Amino acid sequence: MSDERRADDQRVTVRQAVEEDDAALLAIERVAWDASSGFPSYSETLQDTFFTRSGPEAHLVAEYDGKVVGYLRLQDKYPFPEGAGVLAINGIAVAPEARRLGVGNALMTATTAEARSRGARKITLHVHGVNTPARQLYERHGYVVEGIHPAEFLIEGTPVDALDMAKTL
Ligand SMILES: CC(C)(COP(=O)(O)OP(=O)(O)OC[C@H]1O[C@@H](n2cnc3c(N)ncnc32)[C@H](O)[C@@H]1OP(=O)(O)O)[C@@H](O)C(=O)NCCC(=O)NCCS
Numbered sequence: 001m002s003d004e005r006r007a008d009d010q011r012v013t014v015r016q017a018v019e020e021d022d023a024a025l026l027a028i029e030r031v032a033w034d035a036s037s038g039f040p041s042y043s044e045t046l047q048d049t050f051f052t053r054s055g056p057e058a059h060l061v062a063e064y065d066g067k068v069v070g071y072l073r074l075q076d077k078y079p080f081p082e083g084a085g086v087l088a089i090n091g092i093a094v095a096p097e098a099r100r101l102g103v104g105n106a107l108m109t110a111t112t113a114e115a116r117s118r119g120a121r122k123i124t125l126h127v128h129g130v131n132t133p134a135r136q137l138y139e140r141h142g143y144v145v146e147g148i149h150p151a152e153f154l155i156e157g158t159p160v161d162a163l164d165m166a167k168t169l
Contacts, residue, residue: 012102014110017059017071024068025050025061032093035156037131054090060110062094062103070094072107074114077124087115089125092134099133108141115169122168128153129161143167 017025029050033042051059054073062070070093077088089111094103115123125143127134143165151159 011065012106013063014060014106015063017056017061019051019056021056021059021061021068021071022050025059025071028068028070028093028095031096035158036128037134038128039153040156058090060107060114062107064098064101064103069098070103070107072111074111074123085119085121087118087120087123089123104133104137105140108137112141112167112169120169122166124164124166127163127165128155129163135163135165138165138167141167 026046026049029046030043034040054075058073058075060072060074061068062072071091072089073091075088075090077083077086092104092107094107111123123143124146125138127138129135129148144167145163146166147164149162149164152162153160
């Protein structure tokens, strides 16, 4: 790791989200996704608040030099006891201007620590097959492909595979 990268890492912090993060996270949400990472129809469903569907308790927030630049949504995957201990990453996004600075890495590292502290045994997620940045990030953190759903989505006329990935703790 270069000295420059090490310095970057020290500028990134991760913490639990609070209600006051709403506006900053909404601003990121409006620009973070595109056809390779998300669903274009989703942007039309965005509300005036970020925490509409799930509250601050479900989110880790990353700051770079004290500015909110990203989030990760971590939730129980199942509502019944047999599925206890399986968590789902239901979204991770970093503001475009703050990418490749180690923010995604910091969020994923903090997520592993958070999951272990909750006694979780597995973390799962879904990713588009074409989303190379996210797939590289997940693989770097020990996630493996558990399933492929070929041409699951038709996004702007292009068939897109859906991948299930997971990390066993
Ligand atoms: C995926 C995303 C969260 C990565 O965040 P980031 O802060 O740029 O990631 P980092 O700088 O910490 O990079 C960590 C690793 O991810 C991978 N990575 C990140 N961006 C990449 C890119 N453009 N191309 C290839 N690999 C990439 C690399 O392995 C990288 O490690 P390296 O820098 O040592 O090569 C960010 O690109 C993003 O918000 N994308 C849009 C939303 C999205 O796709 N979310 C995931 C949906 S499943």
